[in-house]
Amino acid sequence: KEHSGIFGGFATFGIWILMIGFGASFGFTVMARISLFINRMQDIGDWSKVAFNVPSATGGLNPNYHAGFLVAFWFLIIVIAGYAVKEFVTFMSSRTKNT
Numbered sequence: 001k002e003h004s005g006i007f008g009g010f011a012t013f014g015i016w017i018l019m020i021g022f023g024a025s026f027g028f029t030v031m032a033r034i035s036l037f038i039n040r041m042q043d044i045g046d047w048s049k050v051a052f053n054v055p056s057a058t059g060g061l062n063p064n065y066h067a068g069f070l071v072a073f074w075f076l077i078i079v080i081a082g083y084a085v086k087e088f089v090t091f092m093s094s095r096t097k098n099t
Helices: 006-053 063-099
Strands: none
Touching: none
16 A cells, blocks of 8 residues: 555655665675775785885895795695696596496
């Protein structure tokens, strides 16, 4: 049943209040997630300067350059190799099940 008269006005006002409230809470959620993403990108930028031997603000180079870079490089190689092995095993097991 459609609201009419004075109750219709209150109902319409209530609907608008609910829409504004839900829209604001969604907006705050999106804003918080974007803020967290920006902070994470800044942290990754700071880490990459240390790991890849970019000169610091004082002008000196990172003395631990090779250690940081090698750890990141070999970790990436191990992750990629592990994923390739997992996919190969999955492919081979699906082939044997189908025959």
